[in-house]
Amino acid sequence: MIREGAAQIELLIEPNRPALHYWRDVWRYRELFWFLVWRDILVRYKQTVIGVAWSVIRPLATMIAFTVVFGLLAKLPSDEVPYPLLVFAAMLPWNFCANALSESSGSLIGNANLLTKVYFPRIIIPVSSIIVSLIDFTISLVIMAGVMLWYGYLPDWRIVTLPLFLLLAFLPVAGAGLWFAALNVKYRDFRYVVPFSLQFGLYVSPVGFASSIVPEKWRLIYALNPMVGVIDGFRWALLNGAVELYWPGILLSSALSLALLISGLWFFRKTERILADVI
Amino acid sequence: MTPVIKVENLGKKYTISHQQREESSSLRDVITNSVRSLSKKVFSPFTPHTSPLFVSEDFWALKDVSFEVKQGDRVGIIGRNGAGKSTLLKILSRITEPTSGSIRIKGRVASLLEVGTGFHPELTGRENIFLNGAILGMGRQEIRKKFDEIVDFAEIEKFLDTPVKRYSSGMYVRLAFAVAAHLEPEILIVDEVLAVGDAQFQRKCLGKMEEVGLEGRTVLFVSHQLGAIQKLCTHCFLLGAGAVQHSGKTSEVIEEYLRVCRPGTVLAPVRKGNGTVTFADYHVGESDGKPKEQFFIGDPIHVYFSLTGRESLAAIEVSLELRDVYGDSVAHISNEDDGVVISCMDGVRRDYCVAIPECNLAPKNYFISLWTGKLYETYDYLIDCIEITVLQGGILSRKNPYPEHMKCYLPSRWSEVNG
Numbered sequence A: 001m002i003r004e005g006a007a008q009i010e011l012l013i014e015p016n017r018p019a020l021h022y023w024r025d026v027w028r029y030r031e032l033f034w035f036l037v038w039r040d041i042l043v044r045y046k047q048t049v050i051g052v053a054w055s056v057i058r059p060l061a062t063m064i065a066f067t068v069v070f071g072l073l074a075k076l077p078s079d080e081v082p083y084p085l086l087v088f089a090a091m092l093p094w095n096f097c098a099n100a101l102s103e104s105s106g107s108l109i110g111n112a113n114l115l116t117k118v119y120f121p122r123i124i125i126p127v128s129s130i131i132v133s134l135i136d137f138t139i140s141l142v143i144m145a146g147v148m149l150w151y152g153y154l155p156d157w158r159i160v161t162l163p164l165f166l167l168l169a170f171l172p173v174a175g176a177g178l179w180f181a182a183l184n185v186k187y188r189d190f191r192y193v194v195p196f197s198l199q200f201g202l203y204v205s206p207v208g209f210a211s212s213i214v215p216e217k218w219r220l221i222y223a224l225n226p227m228v229g230v231i232d233g234f235r236w237a238l239l240n241g242a243v244e245l246y247w248p249g250i251l252l253s254s255a256l257s258l259a260l261l262i263s264g265l266w267f268f269r270k271t272e273r274i275l276a277d278v279i
Numbered sequence B: 001m002t003p004v005i006k007v008e009n010l011g012k013k014y015t016i017s018h019q020q021r022e023e024s025s026s027l028r029d030v031i032t033n034s035v036r037s038l039s040k041k042v043f044s045p046f047t048p049h050t051s052p053l054f055v056s057e058d059f060w061a062l063k064d065v066s067f068e069v070k071q072g073d074r075v076g077i078i079g080r081n082g083a084g085k086s087t088l089l090k091i092l093s094r095i096t097e098p099t100s101g102s103i104r105i106k107g108r109v110a111s112l113l114e115v116g117t118g119f120h121p122e123l124t125g126r127e128n129i130f131l132n133g134a135i136l137g138m139g140r141q142e143i144r145k146k147f148d149e150i151v152d153f154a155e156i157e158k159f160l161d162t163p164v165k166r167y168s169s170g171m172y173v174r175l176a177f178a179v180a181a182h183l184e185p186e187i188l189i190v191d192e193v194l195a196v197g198d199a200q201f202q203r204k205c206l207g208k209m210e211e212v213g214l215e216g217r218t219v220l221f222v223s224h225q226l227g228a229i230q231k232l233c234t235h236c237f238l239l240g241a242g243a244v245q246h247s248g249k250t251s252e253v254i255e256e257y258l259r260v261c262r263p264g265t266v267l268a269p270v271r272k273g274n275g276t277v278t279f280a281d282y283h284v285g286e287s288d289g290k291p292k293e294q295f296f297i298g299d300p301i302h303v304y305f306s307l308t309g310r311e312s313l314a315a316i317e318v319s320l321e322l323r324d325v326y327g328d329s330v331a332h333i334s335n336e337d338d339g340v341v342i343s344c345m346d347g348v349r350r351d352y353c354v355a356i357p358e359c360n361l362a363p364k365n366y367f368i369s370l371w372t373g374k375l376y377e378t379y380d381y382l383i384d385c386i387e388i389t390v391l392q393g394g395i396l397s398r399k400n401p402y403p404e405h406m407k408c409y410l411p412s413r414w415s416e417v418n419g
Helices: A019-028 A030-044 A053-073 A083-105 A124-150 A157-186 A190-204 A216-222 A226-238 A247-272 B027-043 B085-092 B125-136 B140-154 B169-181 B199-214 B226-232 B250-260
Strands: A010-013 B003-019 B054-070 B074-078 B100-106 B109-112 B187-190 B218-222 B235-240 B243-249 B270-272 B277-285 B294-296 B301-309 B313-324 B329-334 B342-344 B349-356 B365-374 B377-391
Touching (some): A019 A030, A030 B125, A053 A083, A053 A124, A124 A157, A157 A190, A226 A247, B054 B100, B054 B218, B054 B235, B074 B226, B085 B100, B085 B109, B085 B218, B125 B140, B125 B169, B140 B169, B169 B199, B277 B365, B301 B342, B301 B365
Parallel strands (some): B074 B235, B277 B377
Antiparallel strands (some): B003 B054, B235 B243, B277 B301, B313 B329
């Protein structure tokens, strides 16, 4: 892991080590980071019968349920797009965020045996669990392509902006994941807070419906939920702009997400110092 | 030669907070109090609480520890339980941060505080070698290069693609140690990991450790096994109450350690009770009162203690409880069971000896707790205040180790019955 020769490295251990050393260590331990990602992927579907098929069945089943409930029964408007596509385009970022958040918030507790026996920058644990969720995201993206082909719906130039919106999804998830992972260490209450808030979030985020049904005057307030900007972005990029982008909302979402990430980093670093003593 | 490890004024403080119980508190009080303290915790987490509900106490696990280790030194760290050895290793391996002072380390460090850290039960032996290697600080290329050697050492070729959860415990430990043994750091920090496995395996580990030392690496080694320390280490530190009490040549420090710590007596055990009657000068030993902490199966054990009362009591209960190292209670000895009346007089000290003629306990370490009281009132309770070691041998004629999970040995007579 640490490749430098013997004589060069001198390690200084003292209270409140400067942040620069920390980020240098994160870089040094990048190989362990990938090993942890690799481990979590390997372990994921061990001793399951249908294995990876779970990653296909879950989003498809949810898509059908949402289409039936919101599209067929509640007859919500779909902005001229087949309802299943509208739902699936939103479920891509939503499922990614929900998985990543629940995995990362429990990650420190789940690796407690490592944390009390070996040194490495602790931040690689929650971040690696977010990366693992990207695997499911990629599989879902392939399913999305299949569903779009089925409906004869081809994306246009806007699809190249998709990575930007994925980044926009990554920011709040990493921020909240760091907060929850650190809080979980001392207050196990957050083990219950996270699933609850995810369940709640599914209904207050425009996953099953288009955000255009929210009255104009509430749109900015609605955008306080960072997922709103992300989901609108995904629909815009994948569905040929069928859903209009609401720029003030996107900007607000991005700013909030960035603030969440920065505060999350700050809190995580603060907790990290005493982590092995309280976990 | 310049030091590779330089520790200066190292200190580590833990804050222990006790929650006080309030005499009469309604549910509403409990809720408002906890909301108040919760909000406090959220806004200033991990700082000591000043709320009247919590009493916090500072505890220095290490204080003003300074020492130097030179290149190629093999240093043993010894001391009683609670002396701060594990805390020191944790700070040296950067698992936790010190509260004060500093450490400078030159060279690549690997710490081995546990065998098989990060092993995942669902993964195969092959996968775990890579994972564990990476966790201990090896690069992917390095593991690949040593992979065959590791598998050879562990003797598990056949089970390389079996999940380790299906391994026997022996295979598991062998594989785990094999990975650790192939680390090539300049500085190796080892905790009591050699205490696992059977005798043969322990010998193998010690041999490997010696090899590491002879290659000119620096080794820091914590152990309770003085024999292992004596064999491996050139220098020694004696830690006690969070400070370095003695340092120097291994043999000198071990001598000092044996002199300072009266055999069998645990320094500062947990103590409870109202103090109406108190224990003092407790130890185990031979029939003439000479302190001793190691016994063979079947040897007599004598437990000595004195009792001093603050008031005169006609009859008090005194009992001894034996617990093994896993915390399981093994035996209870009490003056009432044995039909002995013990009384006590205000301010008068009386010495007692409890003789156990045959100690038929399975060979391992045990803790003795002393309790005195009356019915549900506890006068004095010293938890795990005496540690003794029971060794194989004595009345047992077997050669191989006694089954480890057994609690006691029942002396028996065998005869052939012919119909």
